[in-house]
Amino acid sequence: MIETHCLCGTVALKITAEPLAQVYCHCSDCQISQAAAYVLNSVYPADAVQITSGEPIAMTVNGTPRLRCPACATPLFTEVASAGLRSLNAYLLPEGTFTPQMHLHCADAVLPVIDALPHYARLPLSFGGSDELVDW
Numbered sequence: 001m002i003e004t005h006c007l008c009g010t011v012a013l014k015i016t017a018e019p020l021a022q023v024y025c026h027c028s029d030c031q032i033s034q035a036a037a038y039v040l041n042s043v044y045p046a047d048a049v050q051i052t053s054g055e056p057i058a059m060t061v062n063g064t065p066r067l068r069c070p071a072c073a074t075p076l077f078t079e080v081a082s083a084g085l086r087s088l089n090a091y092l093l094p095e096g097t098f099t100p101q102m103h104l105h106c107a108d109a110v111l112p113v114i115d116a117l118p119h120y121a122r123l124p125l126s127f128g129g130s131d132e133l134v135d136w
């Protein structure tokens, strides 16, 4: 079990399961909504990411609610309701607990990130994608 909170402490979260996946996401929604080249996501069953204090606000991008602290705007998690998942901002995890397995949506990447992980153009088969890779 992990307890964490936004930068200002208004919203606290409790994580009660191991992540189903940990990924770097390069999709344009993540880039624009978080003003980042790519983001770090730790994905859990929705009921394993619980809000223990505060009331996040949902900013909906292309139909997907992205929850933030109403006071400091720290991104908290994305509600992937169709899959019953919550995708946590992995910067909220304790140091050493983010061990990414892959890069997603590399077709949108603004800069290649060269490492030994698989670089999917969109999504792997196991996430409902095509498994297509980019060549960087």
Ligand SMILES: [Zn+2]
Pocket: 006, 007, 008, 009, 010, 011, 069, 070, 071, 072, 073, 074
């Ligand atoms: Zn906050």
Ligand SMILES: [Zn+2]
Pocket: 025, 026, 027, 028, 029, 030, 031, 105
């Ligand atoms: Zn994304």
